[in-house]
Amino acid sequence: MSGKISEFSRGVLALERLSHYSSNRQSQRSTDRISNDDASSLFNYIFFRSHRGGSLLSEVIRDYTGCTELNLLRNVRKMHQMCDSRPGISSTVLSLVAGLYSSSNLKSMGFSFGAEQYILAKWKAEKEKFGLSEYQRHVPASTVKISDDIKSKVRQILFEYSNNSSETIESGSQGSANQFEEVRFLTKPKREIFHLLKNRYPGIRLGLSKFYELCPKNFKKSTKRTDVCNICVAGEKVKKQYEMLRRSQVADSTQIARLKESVDEYKVHKMLSSKQRLNFNSQIGRLQGKSCIIITDFKENFKIGGGPVESSRDYYEKPQISDLCFCVISKSGGNVQRRYYNYLSENLSHDSLFAIN
Known part of the structure; x- marks a missing residue:
């Protein structure tokens, strides 16, 4: 009789493990009758205290894990x-x-x-939405192939936030002739230009490190700013002073209002400067055939020819000269060309208006 009880209990436990125990009412009633309504104690005795419990338990587990x-x-x-x-x-x-x-x-x-x-x-x-049609494979931005459109946008915004110069850099060779490009000095840090690019094109897939790689070598960080107007010189200082006083709890409201007015004037000035630069670049882009743009500049009272080591006599006796410079911008074969003409003289009048006329 004990053998039959063991076999029966083993079957009941297997059914319970396979989630069929609750649906088999006959097995449930039989188990309750044999165990005197204490099936858990019966199972505990059979599997953990009886002589054949170990082998029965292994068999049930094997059946369960193999389902x-x-x-x-x-x-x-x-x-x-x-x-x-x-x-x-x-x-x-x-x-x-x-x-x-x-x-x-x-x-x-x-x-x-x-x-x-x-x-x-x-x-x-x-x-019953078991499909993966809406799934798109995740591709890291660093491994995405950079399109020509992204390269063009990077170059465009770098050109927008940079100034031209008279310096050139070798960009390679075509046949026997070396190719040169104009060096342009950035007006903002590259990191800041990158964030401006991301704000302008929110959907662009481009990381900061890849942006640095795409920056052409002729776009350089400006080491020295010259010919800066008075508003630009004072603007950043006033802006920092205004932010500092605005956070202060003991600042004079009249002084804060005066600084805010100066900061607003500086922002308008920067906006007009940006628009002027965009219009100038737009004019260069519209150049055709025989048309050109001429930029002129005059610099007076400076010395050239100095070296890292020179005597006081050479330094103080060096004559001052003036420079009348012309930059001619034209287009040839779709490429923008710049030619510089400098007239250096000790005899040029130190009056730029008279020298140009």
Whole structure:
């Protein structure tokens, strides 16, 4: 009789482990009758205290772990783990089992997810949305091929926030002739220009390091700013002073108002300067055939020819000269060309208006 009880109890436990115990009422009534309504004590005795308990337990576990349902759950769990919590795909994989098992049951089986992901997975299971059509493969920005359009936008914004100069840099050779490009000095740090680019084109896929790589060598950081107007010289200082006083709790309101007025004037000045630069670049872009743009500048009372070491006599006896400079901008074959003509003389009048006329 004890052998029959053991075999019967083993079958009941196997059915319970496979989630069929509650639906088999006859087995449940038989177990309750044999165990005197204490089935858990009967199972505990058979598997953990009886002579054949160890072998029976191993057999039940082997049957349970070998069932098809558990293998499928294990495969879905591994697939869900490999999704690495990606939006869209993790919840879709979880929806395969979320409609059949509760959140606590799935977590006891080794699944790892948040409450929001489980709710979304339940909704997908109810709507039978098991497809991955909305999934887009994640490609890091560093590995995306840079298009010609992005390169053009980078060069355009660098040109916008830079000033021309009389310096040139070798850009390669074509045949036997060396090619040179104009050196342009940036008016803002490259990092700041990068953020301006991202704000202008929010959808652009470009990282800071890749932006640095795309910056042509002829765009350089300005080492010295000359011919700066009085508003530009004082503007940044006034701006910093205004921010400092605005945060202070003991600052004079009249002084803050006066500084704010100066800061607003500086902002308008910078905006007009930016518009003027854009209009100038637009005029260069519209150049055709025989048309050209001529820029003239006059610099007076400076000395040339100095060296790293020179005597006081050579330094003080060096004559002052003036420079009348012309920059001729034209287009040839779609490329912008700049030619510089400098007239250096000790005899030029130190009156720029008279010298130009």
